[in-house]
Amino acid sequence: STRVLLAARPHGWPTDENFRVETVDLPALADGEVRVVNEFCSVDPYMRGRMNDVKSYVAPFALDEPLTGGAVGHVVESRSDALAVGDAVTHQLGWRDVAQAGADQFRKVDEIPGVPLSAYLGILGLTGLTAWVGLQEIAALKEGDAVFVSGAAGAVGSAAGQIARLLGASRVVGSAGSSEKVERLTSRFGFDAAFDYKAAPVREQLPQAAPDGIDLYFDNVGGDHLEAALDVLNPDGRVALCGAISGYNETEPQRGPDNMVNIVKNSLRLRGFTLGAYMHHAPAFYAAMGPWLASGEVVHDETVVDARGDVGATVGAFLGLLRGENTGKMVVRTA
Numbered sequence: 596s597t598r599v600l601l602a603a604r605p606h607g608w609p610t611d612e613n614f615r616v617e618t619v620d621l622p623a624l625a626d627g628e629v630r631v632v633n634e635f636c637s638v639d640p641y642m643r644g645r646m647n648d649v650k651s652y653v654a655p656f657a658l659d660e661p662l663t664g665g666a667v668g669h670v671v672e673s674r675s676d677a678l679a680v681g682d683a684v685t686h687q688l689g690w691r692d693v694a695q696a697g698a699d700q701f702r703k704v705d706e707i708p709g710v711p712l713s714a715y716l717g718i719l720g721l722t723g724l725t726a727w728v729g730l731q732e733i734a735a736l737k738e739g740d741a742v743f744v745s746g747a748a749g750a751v752g753s754a755a756g757q758i759a760r761l762l763g764a765s766r767v768v769g770s771a772g773s774s775e776k777v778e779r780l781t782s783r784f785g786f787d788a789a790f791d792y793k794a795a796p797v798r799e800q801l802p803q804a805a806p807d808g809i810d811l812y813f814d815n816v817g818g819d820h821l822e823a824a825l826d827v828l829n830p831d832g833r834v835a836l837c838g839a840i841s842g843y844n845e846t847e848p849q850r851g852p853d854n855m856v857n858i859v860k861n862s863l864r865l866r867g868f869t870l871g872a873y874m875h876h877a878p879a880f881y882a883a884m885g886p887w888l889a890s891g892e893v894v895h896d897e898t899v900v901d902a903r904g905d906v907g908a909t910v911g912a913f914l915g916l917l918r919g920e921n922t923g924k925m926v927v928r929t930a
């Protein structure tokens with residue numbers, strides 16, 4: 596198995612030097628174990644936080660240990676009654692081409708004709724569920740809400756914008772980091788308006804895109820985006836604090852918004868979440884998302900980095916994700 600290790604903790608933006616690739620011979624399977632060839636591995640923004648040696652909601656990655664993360668593949672060898680050769684499974688032993696562990700670490704999934712397995716790392720996986728939970732459970736989306744989504748051309752953001760519209764939002768506005776992405780938000784993902792946050796301050800562009808204000812903000816970015824949203828949130832507005840990627844590679848603590856008093860004046864409710872506590876929403880999510888995908892009411896983009904024969908290319912995919920090189924879900928093809 597070839598896998599990627601954390602060689603040194605990044606300070607600020609990670610570089611290739613923070614990672615190392617090693618190849619090991621896997622031992623023969625023990626009783627109860629299975630071997631899985633990973634078709635796709637996921638790279639995700641939260642992994643950047645796990646590279647720091649700080650206490651958080653998930654333990655930091657250990658130095659000189661293989662990295663882990665979402666992955667999907669097929670069982671190629673089994674010494675467990677729970678899984679058979681050929682089964683498609685999702686699991687957390689990513690950043691490698693072959694995974695081997697007790698069968699209880701793998702979850703069998705149904706292969707849907709016409710849907711690539713990578714969808715289980717994105718729209719049919721934790722990404723889609725994050726958007727679903729953030730909108731409904733955290734921000735209490737109501738019919739008629741005007742919604743703003745930041746990081747809107749990314750995996751969670753593109754799902755959130757579409758789900759909001761399908762659940763009755765009156766207007767959906769998105770922001771992203773290039774004119775191509777902004778064009779895609781309206782032409783493909785059905786946003787009513789969109790802007791490029793790199794072209795001018797968010798504080799100037801958001802009021803133009805949402806002239807009647809917003810009722811719900813789905814925050815993937817934090818920083819300038821959160822501040823701009825607090826300017827335009829209507830009374831009783833709600834915010835799902837999903838992520839704050841604008842600060843993930845900063846070396847100094849980030850200052851908060853300068854307009855926090857609007858939370859008081861407008862009776863706003865800001866609520867953060869990490870998905871782990873909301874996995875019980877998965878059945879309702881799948882019941883809705885399956886038909887939406889089948890009917891084409893929800894579409895999903897993927898940016899696929901080919902790491903076949905070169906698992907080290909996963910590093911480039913991860914660094915590219917942080918720089919915004921992806922549209923939709925960034926996935927790595929490892930087989």
Ligand code: NDP
Nearest residue numbers: 640749750751771772815837838839840841868869870919
């Ligand atoms: P994305 O597919 O959205 O990829 C990350 C994107 O972030 C990039 O494509 C880039 O797009 C954008 N970005 C990078 N730097 C900045 C910046 N300084 N300002 C604005 N945008 C930036 O990743 P995910 O969909 O997986 O994750 C989106 C967010 O959701 C992250 O904050 C992540 O941490 C969070 N998350 C939270 C979960 C939870 O349980 N709370 C679960 C899953 C994700 P662009 O070109 O537009 O800059």
